[in-house]
Amino acid sequence: MKILVAGGAGFVGSHLCNRLVHGGHTVYCLDNLMTGRRQNIAPLLSSPRFSFISRSVLDPCWLPVDIIFNLASPASPPHYQAAPEMTLRTNVEGTLKLLQLAEDTGSRLIYASSSEVYGDPSQHPQQESYLGNVKTMGPRACYDEGKRCAETVCYLYGNRGVSVSVARIFNTYGPRMRVDDGRAVSNLLTQALRGEPLTIYGDGSHTRSFCYVDDLVEGLIRLMSTETAATGPLNLGNPEEITVLHLAQTILKLTGSRSTLDFRSLPDDDPVRRCPDISLAKKILRWSPTTRLEEGLIRTMHYFSRVIGDHNYPTVKSAAAVQ
Amino acid sequence: MRTVLVTGGAGFIGGHLAEELLDRGYRVRILDALDRQVHDCGTIPDYLSDEVELIAADIRDEQAVARALRGVDGVIHLAAAVGVGQSMYQLKKYVDVNALGTAVLLEALSSHAIERLVVASSMSVYGEGAFTDRSGALLHPPPRSREQLARHEWEPLDRNGGPLTPVPTPEDIVPQPSSPYALTKYDQELMCLMFGAAYSLPTVALRLFNVYGPRQALSNPYTGVMAIFACRLLNGNAPLIYEDGAQLRDFVNVRDVARAFRLALERTDVQNCAINIGSGSAISIEQVAQSLAGVLNRPDISPQFENKYRVGDVRHCFADISRAVALLDYRPRVSFEAGVEELGGWLSRQQAVDRAPLAAAELSRRGLTL
Numbered sequence: 041m042k043i044l045v046a047g048g049a050g051f052v053g054s055h056l057c058n059r060l061v062h063g064g065h066t067v068y069c070l071d072n073l074m075t076g077r078r079q080n081i082a083p084l085l086s087s088p089r090f091s092f093i094s095r096s097v098l099d100p101c102w103l104p105v106d107i108i109f110n111l112a113s114p115a116s117p118p119h120y121q122a123a124p125e126m127t128l129r130t131n132v133e134g135t136l137k138l139l140q141l142a143e144d145t146g147s148r149l150i151y152a153s154s155s156e157v158y159g160d161p162s163q164h165p166q167q168e169s170y171l172g173n174v175k176t177m178g179p180r181a182c183y184d185e186g187k188r189c190a191e192t193v194c195y196l197y198g199n200r201g202v203s204v205s206v207a208r209i210f211n212t213y214g215p216r217m218r219v220d221d222g223r224a225v226s227n228l229l230t231q232a233l234r235g236e237p238l239t240i241y242g243d244g245s246h247t248r249s250f251c252y253v254d255d256l257v258e259g260l261i262r263l264m265s266t267e268t269a270a271t272g273p274l275n276l277g278n279p280e281e282i283t284v285l286h287l288a289q290t291i292l293k294l295t296g297s298r299s300t301l302d303f304r305s306l307p308d309d310d311p312v313r314r315c316p317d318i319s320l321a322k323k324i325l326r327w328s329p330t331t332r333l334e335e336g337l338i339r340t341m342h343y344f345s346r347v348i349g350d351h352n353y354p355t356v357k358s359a360a361a362v363q
Numbered sequence: 364m365r366t367v368l369v370t371g372g373a374g375f376i377g378g379h380l381a382e383e384l385l386d387r388g389y390r391v392r393i394l395d396a397l398d399r400q401v402h403d404c405g406t407i408p409d410y411l412s413d414e415v416e417l418i419a420a421d422i423r424d425e426q427a428v429a430r431a432l433r434g435v436d437g438v439i440h441l442a443a444a445v446g447v448g449q450s451m452y453q454l455k456k457y458v459d460v461n462a463l464g465t466a467v468l469l470e471a472l473s474s475h476a477i478e479r480l481v482v483a484s485s486m487s488v489y490g491e492g493a494f495t496d497r498s499g500a501l502l503h504p505p506p507r508s509r510e511q512l513a514r515h516e517w518e519p520l521d522r523n524g525g526p527l528t529p530v531p532t533p534e535d536i537v538p539q540p541s542s543p544y545a546l547t548k549y550d551q552e553l554m555c556l557m558f559g560a561a562y563s564l565p566t567v568a569l570r571l572f573n574v575y576g577p578r579q580a581l582s583n584p585y586t587g588v589m590a591i592f593a594c595r596l597l598n599g600n601a602p603l604i605y606e607d608g609a610q611l612r613d614f615v616n617v618r619d620v621a622r623a624f625r626l627a628l629e630r631t632d633v634q635n636c637a638i639n640i641g642s643g644s645a646i647s648i649e650q651v652a653q654s655l656a657g658v659l660n661r662p663d664i665s666p667q668f669e670n671k672y673r674v675g676d677v678r679h680c681f682a683d684i685s686r687a688v689a690l691l692d693y694r695p696r697v698s699f700e701a702g703v704e705e706l707g708g709w710l711s712r713q714q715a716v717d718r719a720p721l722a723a724a725e726l727s728r729r730g731l732t733l
Binding site for chain 1 (some may be wrong): 392416426
């Protein structure tokens with residue numbers, strides 16, 4: 041099949057492109073490299089089944105494709121907070137443009153939504169039916185509300201007959217995640233590898249669930265191939281809840297680092313607890329994560345130790361530079 | 364005319380043309396298959412403006428072509444497989460992309476009313492260029508014989524073996540395509556002109572001479588002698604010259620070509636004909652190699668003379684541009700010296716893989732060099 045992956049040079053997107061190309065598909069990767077990186081797709085550039093279009097999802101584009109994945113958006117707080125308007129537009133307008141393409145070409149669209157649509161949840165674990173606890177203001181709103189509105193656009197087109205699936209992706213980690221993305225795994229791994237104190241916000245008792253990227257990609261591929269396009273959203277994540285303190289200790293053990301722990305107060309708007317209920321994905325996709333945390337962390341650690349030593353690792357372009 | 368579709372618009376000429384059209388206030392849409400031989404690794408080039416609407420599809424894709432024509436007022440058809448040498452053994456590809464691709468476009472145009480069609484043709488349709496004999500009569504010699512070439516007698520002769528003098532080639536000599544590439548370009552040109560006449564669509568063909576300039580594909584060993592020589596020089600190797608280097612060509616800067624297309628688009632009263640787009644002056648292949656070595660600061664590298672004939676090559680061909688001047692008010696602005704200087708500046712910032720020896724070996728293996 042011919043598949044467009046918007047945001048295909050990013051962390052998750054590049055793993056998805058890789059799986060699709062090796063699965064025999066023809067892949068068009070659309071990415072303006074705002075947070076995506078050319079190195080992530082470098083191994084694919086020699087494949088005759090892979091094309092890279094270095095543009096924004098907002099730029100006018102039309103391709104004859106069978107499947108569209110929309111993963112285009114900065115995804116980590118420091119990146120999207122640096123470009124809030126761009127983040128909103130990329131999600132809402134970008135999804136709208138791709139849905140028009142899907143309608144025009146009769147292709148199917150899979151939108152990468154986020155567990156952030158649940159905000160700071162009062163229900164645990166979160167089921168797809170949970171409406172969320174979100175704010176229209178605050179530093180995370182551009183992302184959370186961007187994802188929520190993009191979902192609305194998806195359902196709108198879904199009702200018009202376009203084949204649409206929405207995946208609500210929970211915390212994901214693995215090789216190629218950005219060293220500077222400010223998230224728990226990348227922060228703690230970087231600090232441990234550099235021998236710096238590990239920063240823990242709060243007392244370390246708040247929990248996260250971490251899904252290894254290969255598991256997530258498997259879920260997305262199954263979602264692409266499933267006969268019944270889910271009419272509503274579908275959670276994709278790892279339901280195994282671990283505390284940030286446990287994560288830090290595991291990282292110290294795996295890296296053999298002598299770093300100390302540095303406890304700080306929780307930042308504004310940071311959800312205390314987030315964990316997916318994946319019964320729907322289990323039922324519809326027959327999918328659940330299989331990679332153990334330590335195994336995934338070891339593979340991620342190998343990538344980080346390579347990248348941290350690389351002084352050419354680029355920092356994120358400012359929003360102004362991208363616009 | 365507001366919206367223009369440029370097929371093959373992500374390529375070397377298309378990119379400059381898109382800029383020219385955007386500068387003049389047109390809305391530009393391009394249809395481009397992102398061919399891996401032209402675009403390294405199938406990557407859409409970074410220089411393409413965000414304002415350009417991209418249709419990433421093949422010219423033979425009927426659905427995509429129909430979509431590309433929606434709301435379009437004029438079409439400039441550049442999409443083509445390009446390369447004389449390669450067309451000698453990838454015949455099916457050249458016929459498919461160039462002839463069938465044009466047919467798909469025209470069939471779609473039969474149900475889309477547009478105001479203007481401009482098609483890119485090529486100097487290669489002429490085969491050998493125009494000459495005068497000792498009496499001063501204009502003539503268009505047939506291809507040189509294998510026997511003559513085997514003796515390394517490179518210059519075309521008249522019927523009695525007398526010498527000929529190369530002169531600027533006018534449009535009205537009878538084309539003698541000497542490669543499948545040239546034949547398919549002639550096919551594109553004729554098919555567009557006959558379609559235009561049949562449907563009363565003002566159509567014109569531009570016969571491009573050797574187009575050069577910044578952003579030309581460097582790693583495609585089949586197109587553009589300037590790029591091929593530059594690749595060799597950038598990698599510290601001598602440019603490989605077929606025959607003796609005295610072949611005359613007409614190198615026209617890509618910006619002049621882009622302007623010519625814009626003029627052709629706008630002058631809808633000019634129709635049903637082919638027009639040469641060149642610089643109007645002749646330069647030898649050896650001079651080209653030397654000029655490039657100069658601007659790339661490698662005057663120490665002299666060209667290497669292969670003393671071989673490459674099947675399909677012509678001896679001399681350069682443009683008589685009086686028709687373009689008269690009908691389109693086209694006047695080339697970039698001199699060869701200034702153009703090569705600018706090209707050199709761009710080239711020295713490029714990394715280019717030198718695939719010329721591979722291409723030469725491929726042609727030799729197939730018996731396409733003598």
